[in-house]
Amino acid sequence: MTKFLLFITLNIPFLLSAQELKSPSNFLGYEIGTQFSRHHQVVDYFTYVANYAKENVKLIEYGKTNEQRPLLLAYISTASNLKNIEQIRLEHLKNLTGEGSPNKAIVWLSYNVHGNESVSTEVSMQTMYELLTSKKQYLDNTIIIIDPCINPDGRDRYVNWYNQFKNKNLTTNPDSKEHHEGWINGRSNHYMFDLNRDWAWLTQVESKQRIKYYNKWLPHVHVDFHEQGVDSPYYFAPAAEPYHEAITNFQREFQTTIGKNHAKYFDANGWFYFTKEFFDLLYPSYGDTYPIYNGSIGMTYEQGGSGRAGLAIKTNIGDTLSLKDRFNHHLTTGISTVEVSSKNAEKLNSEFKKFYQNKNHKYKSYVLNGNTDKINSLTNLLDQHNIEYGFGKEATLKGHLYSTNKTGNFKSSTNSLIVSTSQAKGTLVKVLFEPNAKLSDSLTYDITAWSLPYAHGLDAIATTNTIASASSDRKIDAEISIDKNAYAYITDWNSINDAKFLASLLKENIRVRFTQKPFSLDNTNHKRGSLIITKPDNSNNKEFLSVLQTVSKRYNKNITSAQTGFMDSGKDLGSNSVKMISKPKIAVLSGDPTSTLRFGEIWSFFEQELDYPITILDDRYFKRINLSKYDVLILPDGFGYSEFLEGKTLDDITNWVSNGGNLIVMGKAIKNLANKKGFDIKTKEEKKDSTISLKAYDKNERERMKDAITGAIFKTKVDITHPLGYGYNEDYFTLKLGQDAYEYLDNGNVVYLEKNNNHPVSGFAGSEAQKRIDQTLIYGVQKNENGNIIYMVDNPLFRGFWENGKLFFANAIFMVN
Structure with a gap:
């Protein structure tokens, strides 16, 4: 037996070469496109192919997800190209400086950024197989890079859920449970983030790891495979307006070139499709736009289906949309993209070089x-x-x-x-x-x-002129010196980094105070919110000084050692205006009332940025929770609060606030508290125009834009004397995502739009929406007996990239008491 096993092991390469490359169907044991493969099966197939066709496939693991699933890239080309792949890459990158003469097309295909848009990962396996067999002629002058699944955590969440609830017999009835995911769906990653909107901001581990390799290649063509609603036909390039003005004529034209090639195959098969609608090229953090702004032909392909479709579903016109249909459509556009790129390799190289030369941007x-x-x-x-x-x-x-x-x-x-x-x-x-x-x-x-x-x-x-600069090869380090004989240690409160520092100290059971009034000591002024760590407060903690030194170094914090609590001006350190910061126990609501994305932003903020513990509560058992165990309760933005914030649940929350709890209410959750007894927040009344204006049917969509704010930036005022405003200047630029408008509170208006300051400094806001938000609240605090209600109309944590809003959220947690 041992000799037989040794023979098999030594002769695996020979045995593999003696067999034909297995298709995904043959390898997996079921016809590809008839059921969903789990991520480990996809990894197994890519590994098998890489071992079988070593000369034509190079497989790398470029990282892991939060749930420790591998992230893969497969490089596919001829043996000669792969042997020289590093030289090809370097020659390609010489185009950035106008040097070199590369002649290979670089095509990157990204699958399944949204986990429940699940067909594309199945397609990735078949695409690789086709490129190595029936379509191998395209490999001569092309390097194809395949990412089979950008979002393995979300995809496996969907696949596992679907396999649990699908019926034994194919069920196309859209009413069936298998066509209705729950609140925790497969679209987003572990932290409920939409990875397709994270290319530029890099808040998530998948994005951070992927971008390292993307920037090593900067491909000529990048495709992001998606799915859309069940009743939509296939969408492919060219994209819709608006196109950002930075997009070149060639990038526009080549989208049309590729689209027409796709159309040829779709026409021949009688498949429906559309172009130039819905999916525009403006926002820079998508899987099509980010590549475009780096010189690629970036494109989104959208197949009807998504998480509702399952293995098969009836559409609203009575047709059956099967997984196999979705599979064939994505397979066709993927191969068609490689075909067009291979045929236009010379043009892609010359235009890529032009993209990086002779830019004449207005601002230098x-x-x-x-x-x-x-x-x-x-x-x-x-x-x-x-x-x-x-x-x-x-x-x-x-x-x-x-x-x-x-x-x-x-x-x-x-x-x-x-x-x-x-x-x-x-x-x-x-x-x-x-x-x-x-x-x-x-x-x-x-x-x-x-x-x-x-x-x-x-x-x-x-x-408009270029400003000379010195080398960026430096880091601004704080001078950290902890005088062990000092009476107290003082540091500032200006950024989310300061909040991380505070959270770390609290976790180490270091007692920390903050000042509600400015003061000065030894010719140094200290603003409201400054952190004060005194030796008397921590006298029972033997590790106090060493922990303070370690944490200060970790967060690069300047520490002022104070030899006395007697201030030169302002309040002394023993004043009632110098408050102790509690070590808050924090709960966050999850489940149907909340948006998964908005909940995920909060979850990620605490775990990936503050590194501070929270308890996640679900709406299904919320009524059984003893809220007195928590100091802070956060209600994330969401559309499902109308039933939740009623009756006993609302009474319990109100009583908990009165007894000292801090309630943070965000976004749409505020709507369900506005104008109710015990809540000072009131919706702003709209002044209706009695004039009747008749409009053509096809103008309605544009008319509705008058009431819309599509993610625009507004300049607001801040009450910097309020704890919620500590660390900010009097002006704050907020990202407003809609036209929800609330009147000023009687007291506690911390961030607000002033009268006649309702025009965006950047982005689009409709004329009627601008009128509606004039003189309205952005962030405010209502004192309610022993507790507080913090209203956050705009989202300070939006997509994790609005960095300047995060300190407001930290203030709501630590400073408002």
């Missing part, structure tokens, strides 16, 4: 001032995108001021961050930093404003 440099932590947060993001930057010098600059949205003067210093468009990633810089993206059409698929200076809370100027 962006100069940013601000808190060191905020600068570091932004440079960390730029590093991940391979965006170059430097630091400035003492000077007065003229250009577009982000603070006023007008031309003016700006003081720079040696700590000013400078990011120029005169670099390889210049187009991406323009798109991410420009004050206001130009809209060719107000009907868009996503938000219309995202400018990084606003998102990171930095004062900035955009200049």
Whole structure:
């Protein structure tokens, strides 16, 4: 037996070469496209093919998900190309500087970024098989990179759920349970984030790991495979307007070239499809737009189906849409994309080179001032995108001021961050930093404003001339010196990094205070919210000083050692205005009332940023919870609160607040508390126009845009004396996602839109929506006996990328008491 096993082991390569490459169906033991494969089966097939066809396939694991599933890339080409793949890659990247003469087309196919849009991972296996067999002629001048599943955690969540609830016999009735996922669905990743909107912001582990390899290749063509509603036909390029102005004529034209090739095959098969609708090319964090702003032909392909479709479903016109149908459509467009790219390899290379040359962007440099932590947060993001930057010098600059949205003067210093468009990633810089993206059409698929200076809370100027900068090869480190003989230790409160520092100390049972009043000591001014860690408060903690030193170093925190509690001006450290920060026990509602995405942002914030424990409560058993065990309860944004916030549940929450609880209510959850007894929040009354205006049917959609705000940035005022506003300046730029409007509170208006300041500084807001939000609340606090109700109309944690909002959320947790 041992000799037989040894013979088999030694001769595996021979045996493999003596057999034909197995198709996915033969390998898996079922016809591909007739059932859903779990992620480990997909990994097994890709591993098998890579072992079988070593000369033609190189398989790498580029990372792992939060649930420890492997993330894979398969490189597919001829033996000669793969043998020289690193030289091909480097020659390709020479196009960025106008050097070299590459002749290979680089095509990257990304599957299943949304886990319950599940057919595409099945297609990835068959696509690889076809490229190695019947379509291998395309490999001569093409490198194909396949990511079989961007979101394995979400996909396995869907597949496991579907396999649990599907009927034994094929059930096409859309009423069946197998066609109705629950609240925790497969679309998003472990933390309920939409990975298709995270390409630019890189908040999630999958995105961070993938972008390293994407930027190593910067392919000519990138396709993101999706599914849409059951009753929709297939969508492929060209995309809809608005196109961002940075998109080149060739990128537009080649989308049409590929679309027409797809249409040829769809026409021959009698398959329905559409182009130029719904899916535009503006928001920079999609799997089509991010590649476009890096020189690719980026495209989204959308097959009707998604999580509702299962193995087969009846459409609204009585047809049956099967998994096999969905499979064949995606397989066709994937192979067609490779075909067109291979036939146009020379053109793709020449146009890719042009993309990176002779850019004439309006703004040549962006100069940013601000808190060191905020600068570091932004440079960390730029590093991940391979965006170059430097630091400035003492000077007065003229250009577009982000603070006023007008031309003016700006003081720079040696700590000013400078990011120029005169670099390889210049187009991406323009798109991410420009004050206001130009809209060719107000009907868009996503938000219309995202400018990084606003998102990171930095004062900035955009200049039409290039500003020289010094090397970026430095890190601004704090001078951390803990005097063991000091009476107290003081540090500032300005950024989310400070909140991480505080959370870490509380977890280590270090007692921390904060000041409600400014004070000065030893010629240093300390603002409201400054953290104070005293030796008397921590006298029973033997590890106090060593923990403080370790945590300060971890978060690069400047610590001022105070030899006395007697202040030069302002309140002394023993004053009642110097409050102890509790170690709050926090609960977050999940389940049907809430949006999975909005819940996920909160969950991710606590676990991946603050690293502070929370308890997740589900609406199904919420009535049985003893709320007195918690200090903070968070109600995430969501559309399902109308029944939840009624009767005994509402009474229990109200009584808990009265007894000292802090309730944080976000987004649409506020609607269900507005105008109710015990809640000061009131919806703003709309003034109806009595004039009757008749409109043509096809104008209705555009008329509705008058009432819409599609992710626009507004300048608001902040009450910096309120604990919810600690760490902020008097102006705050909020990202507003809709027209919900609430009147000012009687007291506790912390962030608000002033009268006649209802126009966006960036992005689209309809004329009627602007009127509606005039003089309305953004964030406010209602005192309710011993507790507080914190209203957050706008989302400070949106998609994890609105960095400057996060401190408001931390204030709501730690400072409001």
